Amino acid sequence: MEEDEDCPELVPITELVQDEQTQCRIPVTIITGYLGAGKTTLLNYILTEQHNKRIAVIVNEFGEGSAVEKSLAISQAGELYEEWLELRNGCLCCSVKDNGLKAIENLMQKKGKFDYILLETSGLADPGAVASMFWVDAELGSDIYLDGIVSVVDAKYALQHLLEEKPEGLINEAARQVALADVIVINKTDLVSAQELEDVRSVARSINGLVKILETQRSRVDLAEILDLHAFDSLSGKSLQDKLITSKAHPHLDKSIVTVTFEVFGNVIEENLHLFIQNLLWEKNVNNRNGVSMEVIRLKGLVAIDNKHQQVIVQGVHELYDLEETQVTWEGERLNRMVFIGRNLDKDVLKQLFESALKS
Numbered sequence: 001m002e003e004d005e006d007c008p009e010l011v012p013i014t015e016l017v018q019d020e021q022t023q024c025r026i027p028v029t030i031i032t033g034y035l036g037a038g039k040t041t042l043l044n045y046i047l048t049e050q051h052n053k054r055i056a057v058i059v060n061e062f063g064e065g066s067a068v069e070k071s072l073a074i075s076q077a078g079e080l081y082e083e084w085l086e087l088r089n090g091c092l093c094c095s096v097k098d099n100g101l102k103a104i105e106n107l108m109q110k111k112g113k114f115d116y117i118l119l120e121t122s123g124l125a126d127p128g129a130v131a132s133m134f135w136v137d138a139e140l141g142s143d144i145y146l147d148g149i150v151s152v153v154d155a156k157y158a159l160q161h162l163l164e165e166k167p168e169g170l171i172n173e174a175a176r177q178v179a180l181a182d183v184i185v186i187n188k189t190d191l192v193s194a195q196e197l198e199d200v201r202s203v204a205r206s207i208n209g210l211v212k213i214l215e216t217q218r219s220r221v222d223l224a225e226i227l228d229l230h231a232f233d234s235l236s237g238k239s240l241q242d243k244l245i246t247s248k249a250h251p252h253l254d255k256s257i258v259t260v261t262f263e264v265f266g267n268v269i270e271e272n273l274h275l276f277i278q279n280l281l282w283e284k285n286v287n288n289r290n291g292v293s294m295e296v297i298r299l300k301g302l303v304a305i306d307n308k309h310q311q312v313i314v315q316g317v318h319e320l321y322d323l324e325e326t327q328v329t330w331e332g333e334r335l336n337r338m339v340f341i342g343r344n345l346d347k348d349v350l351k352q353l354f355e356s357a358l359k360s
């Protein structure tokens with residue numbers, strides 16, 4: 001068994017600039033996806049695949065009434081272990097805030113550290129809510145951090161789920177899962193034609209312009225494509241406009257979830273940036289040109305704060321957001337990059353508001 005002090009060994013070279021704190025913390029990847037899409041198949045595949053990580057899997061299913069235990073599978077070098085995770089009220093989603101993470105941490109103390117945690121949310125759960133909870137805890141000094149959100153999509157039924165119109169005000173859960181994802185696994189490709197697959201791809205793309213899309217049968221993915229994404233602590237590299245892979249498909253409904261990005265040079269005044277984000281996420285009083293309130297599901301940004309040498313990352317999931325200073329110092333031009341995924345978004349309005357938060 002490994003020493004508690006050991007860091008995970010598989011640190012990607014590109015991430016070595018990460019702050020040291022992150023390196024000893026344990027990543028959590030949230031696996032989401034519509035009912036029956038192939039989440040459990042994916043987890044089983046990962047657990048039985050040879051890898052040199054000690055991976056803990058937590059399944060967050062609803063509907064077990066007063067159940068107080070959750071199955072927790074731990075795999076190491078292809079060997080499986082079963083553990084039980086005790087949760088006070090049986091629902092991880094509701095327990096994470098108080099004792100869920102504690103339970104995971106206790107278990108780690110008992111069993112030695114895991115290198116990685118995978119958390120399957122039930123098919124109808126809002127992954128944003130689960131993500132937010134890990135995030136909140138990170139601020140309390142937990143040694144667990146959110147690495148990314150992987151959404152499994154059923155190639156056969158995706159279009160039906162994604163394009164289904166919901167009553168006014170309600171958001172389409174399948175679309176929300178795609179909107180929040182850092183990686184989409186389009187599974188069951190054996191059940192559809194090349195054209196159908198292309199349609200699924202392009203609708204997913206029209207919702208989330210930055211997401212990485214993988215295609216699988218029986219959820220057999222390359223683990224390197226879904227683990228260690230550092231999706232919540234980096235927004236680096238190429239220009240957003242290059243990164244943004246826009247789909248040819250036009251969103252099918254006005255209420256569709258879309259991705260909006262822009263880049264602006266300058267220094268943003270921190271206080272103004274908070275106001276801008278809070279109006280958007282909390283007050284929800286930022287309207288598009290048709291006077292409809294914009295609804296942001298996911299927000300990411302790399303910003304140049306006035307008087308700060310370091311690049312700052314902005315992350316938002318639903319109403320929760322934070323600013324985090326990176327170890328990277330601005331060199332040359334200070335280019336702010338923003339990404340918004342949500343409904344009724346208006347790029348021009350968002351960009352203008354951001355520009356008015358800049359130091360003149």
Ligand SMILES: Nc1nc2c(ncn2[C@@H]2O[C@H](COP(=O)(O)OP(=O)(O)OP(=O)(O)O)[C@@H](O)[C@H]2O)c(=O)[nH]1
Binds near residue numbers: 035039041042
């Ligand atoms: N044809 C086909 N069937 C698949 C594939 N992957 C998974 N399945 C089947 O799809 C069904 C659902 O898979 P699960 O992995 O249980 O899906 P899930 O997302 O965990 O389902 P819930 O937890 O109920 O939401 C199972 O019967 C799988 O055997 C695939 O690539 N092709």
Ligand SMILES: [Zn+2]
Binds near residue numbers: 039040041
């Ligand atoms: Zn499942």
